[in-house]
Amino acid sequence: xxxxxxxxxxxxxxxALQAIGGVSFTLNRGEILGIAGPNGSGKSTLFNILTKIPFxxxxxxxxxxxxxxxxxxxxxxxxxGLLRIFQTEMDFxxxxxxxxxxxxMPDKPGSGTPSSKQKKADELLELFGLTAHSDRLAxxxxxxxxxxxxxxTAFAHNPLVLLLDEPAAGLSxxxxxxxxxxxxxxxxxxxxxxxxxxxxxxLVAVSxxxxxxxxxxxxxxxxPREIVRNPKVVEAYIGNQSxx
Amino acid sequence: xxxxxFNRILTVAFFAVLFILPLVNSDSYIRHISIxxxxxxxxxxxxxxxxxxxxxFNFGHMAFFAIGAYATGVMTKTFDVSPxxxxxxxxxxxxxxxxxxxxPVLRLKGIYxxxxxxxxTQLCLQIVLNQxxxxxxxxxxxxxxxxxxxxxxxxxxxxxxxxxxxxxxxxVTLLAMLWFRRSHFGRSVIAFRDNxxxxxxxxxxxxxxxxxxxxxxxxxxxxxGSVYAQYVRSASPDMFGFSFLTLALSMLLLGGxxxxxxxxxxxxxxxxISELLTPLGPGRYLVTATxxxxxxxxxxxxxxxxxxxAGQLLKGRSGAAGDPAMLKDEK
Ligand SMILES: Nc1ncnc2c1ncn2[C@@H]1O[C@H](COP(=O)(O)OP(=O)(O)O)[C@@H](O)[C@H]1O
Ligand SMILES: [Mg+2]
Numbered sequence: 001x002x003x004x005x006x007x008x009x010x011x012x013x014x015x016a017l018q019a020i021g022g023v024s025f026t027l028n029r030g031e032i033l034g035i036a037g038p039n040g041s042g043k044s045t046l047f048n049i050l051t052k053i054p055f056x057x058x059x060x061x062x063x064x065x066x067x068x069x070x071x072x073x074x075x076x077x078x079x080x081g082l083l084r085i086f087q088t089e090m091d092f093x094x095x096x097x098x099x100x101x102x103x104x105m106p107d108k109p110g111s112g113t114p115s116s117k118q119k120k121a122d123e124l125l126e127l128f129g130l131t132a133h134s135d136r137l138a139x140x141x142x143x144x145x146x147x148x149x150x151x152x153t154a155f156a157h158n159p160l161v162l163l164l165d166e167p168a169a170g171l172s173x174x175x176x177x178x179x180x181x182x183x184x185x186x187x188x189x190x191x192x193x194x195x196x197x198x199x200x201x202x203l204v205a206v207s208x209x210x211x212x213x214x215x216x217x218x219x220x221x222x223x224p225r226e227i228v229r230n231p232k233v234v235e236a237y238i239g240n241q242s243x244x
Numbered sequence: 245x246x247x248x249x250f251n252r253i254l255t256v257a258f259f260a261v262l263f264i265l266p267l268v269n270s271d272s273y274i275r276h277i278s279i280x281x282x283x284x285x286x287x288x289x290x291x292x293x294x295x296x297x298x299x300x301f302n303f304g305h306m307a308f309f310a311i312g313a314y315a316t317g318v319m320t321k322t323f324d325v326s327p328x329x330x331x332x333x334x335x336x337x338x339x340x341x342x343x344x345x346x347x348p349v350l351r352l353k354g355i356y357x358x359x360x361x362x363x364x365t366q367l368c369l370q371i372v373l374n375q376x377x378x379x380x381x382x383x384x385x386x387x388x389x390x391x392x393x394x395x396x397x398x399x400x401x402x403x404x405x406x407x408x409x410x411x412x413x414x415x416v417t418l419l420a421m422l423w424f425r426r427s428h429f430g431r432s433v434i435a436f437r438d439n440x441x442x443x444x445x446x447x448x449x450x451x452x453x454x455x456x457x458x459x460x461x462x463x464x465x466x467x468x469g470s471v472y473a474q475y476v477r478s479a480s481p482d483m484f485g486f487s488f489l490t491l492a493l494s495m496l497l498l499g500g501x502x503x504x505x506x507x508x509x510x511x512x513x514x515x516x517i518s519e520l521l522t523p524l525g526p527g528r529y530l531v532t533a534t535x536x537x538x539x540x541x542x543x544x545x546x547x548x549x550x551x552x553x554a555g556q557l558l559k560g561r562s563g564a565a566g567d568p569a570m571l572k573d574e575k
Pocket of ligand 2: 044087
């Protein structure tokens with residue numbers, strides 16, 4: 001069976017700095033793939049170039065569900081089912097929480113009547129625990145709710161693959177636990193997930209497989225519990241910390 | 245009584261007063277000022293689509309008005325088309341102009357949009373001045389045929405016909421704005437203003453939305469430009485001018501960008517105040533400028549922010565209200 005997402009040898013440099021240098025991996029259907037790596041190792045850049053938001057890779061091949069993404073623009077990639085959240089919270093601050101979801105739903109002929117969309121939006125609010133905030137402006141809700149809203153708007157666009165960039169950053173312990181449960185629930189609903197996370201125990205707990213990036217290259221790949229004991233990985237983290 | 249019910253009553257009362265006004269008052273000066281205020285309300289409300297909701301600094305909006313007026317004038321006067329075709333002609337001309345000015349700014353931001361759209365206005369002005377045979381050049385286009393139904397001219401009864409036509413345009417504009425704010429289209433426009441990258445990441449089409457925003461917003465100045473030309477029976481190069489543009493901009497800022505009622509309130513309040521201050525001569529500009537600064541100092545959201553501010557006072561909270569969001573992502 002072909003993998004859902006197939007990434008082959010993608011690269012991205014900023015001037016002399018090689019942010020992503022020849023990264024290859026696959027994501028299988030129904031899988032949660034964790035991506036770890038020290039600060040500045042290229043994790044967010046990987047999401048940027050996969051989605052071409054805001055820039056495409058310098059070279060390499062990416063295909064989603066057997067379809068090459070090379071000739072597609074950022075918006076076509078979104079419509080093909082590759083949806084991301086950003087590391088820093090983003091929202092449409094002067095729209096309500098409900099409107100944030102409605103505006104993110106596909107708007108093609110045949111994508112539903114206004115009332116069916118409204119119904120689906122209400123279900124999403126429920127699923128993401130945002131019903132109580134439905135009519136509040138997105139700019140006025142707290143960080144945790146905005147993070148959930150950002151995932152909800154991605155989910156509203158019917159993703160095949162969700163790219164989550166540090167969804168638990170800045171959250172309290174109970175909030176992190178809820179976020180983990182939410183990620184598992186989305187996965188059970190049939191969405192495959194790539195999860196970037198700084199909090200290693202979280203990553204180990206939810207991922208089926210783990211990739212560790214260092215200086216824009218894959219340092220290690222495998223089962224989560226084995227990866228965290230890998231001496232190379234331990235050294236990359238500790239070495240990075242002592243550099244500051 | 246909740247806010248929505250209160251708003252509805254206020255809206256009905258506002259239009260009821262405007263509807264009854266000509267029946268109880270036939271003073272020609274008041275009639276003229278009312279027509280002008282209503283037309284400004286249409287112009288400023290529709291400018292609010294690009295500038296307020298869209299956060300796109302389109303300084304070509306008044307050119308759409310002028311183009312509507314000239315297109316109507318030229319076609320109905322020089323080419324003898326029926327004046328009843330005036331408004332459709334004005335609308336089509338303005339929408340075509342909006343496409344032309346939008347194409348170069350499809351993906352531009354901030355100051356560059358101002359530059360291109362203002363240059364477009366100046367270009368239109370130059371064309372009007374050069375094509376003297378068609379447009380009357382410097383002197384303007386005069387003797388534009390008025391609207392008539394049989395023996396009834398829209399100028400009869402102190403321009404009652406034009407008054408009610410303008411009022412009808414304002415009602416249509418308001419309904420269009422209410423639809424816009426609730427539609428997927430309107431939400432997409434606001435989404436791009438709030439966060440362009442995020443909007444693209446949720447599958448929204450930037451170029452298409454921006455083009456539609458320009459076209460939609462141009463319908464109203466096109467229509468009102470046409471009626472204005474038929475009302476004063478002329479079109480003049482001043483309509484492309486900077487002072488006209490800044491006047492309308494003042495109304496928009498005073499009233500409150502990105503709100504439904506702000507632009508309408510701004511247009512009426514500003515027109516009335518300017519008229520009251522006419523005895524001061526040029527000094528009135530100083531007074532109005534001071535007024536704008538004061539209003540915006542205490543209500544950054546403009547006049548539209550005052551009810552919300554009052555509501556907050558009642559709830560015992562302090563702080564200025566309003567939504568100055570449009571200035572945010574264009575810094
Ligand atoms: N737009 C950019 N321009 C220049 N350098 C960038 C840009 N984005 C990221 N980088 C650099 O690329 C490297 C990887 O960054 P990033 O992908 O954000 O790391 P991570 O998400 O793993 O912390 C860093 O050195 C960062 O400074
Ligand atoms: Mg990052």
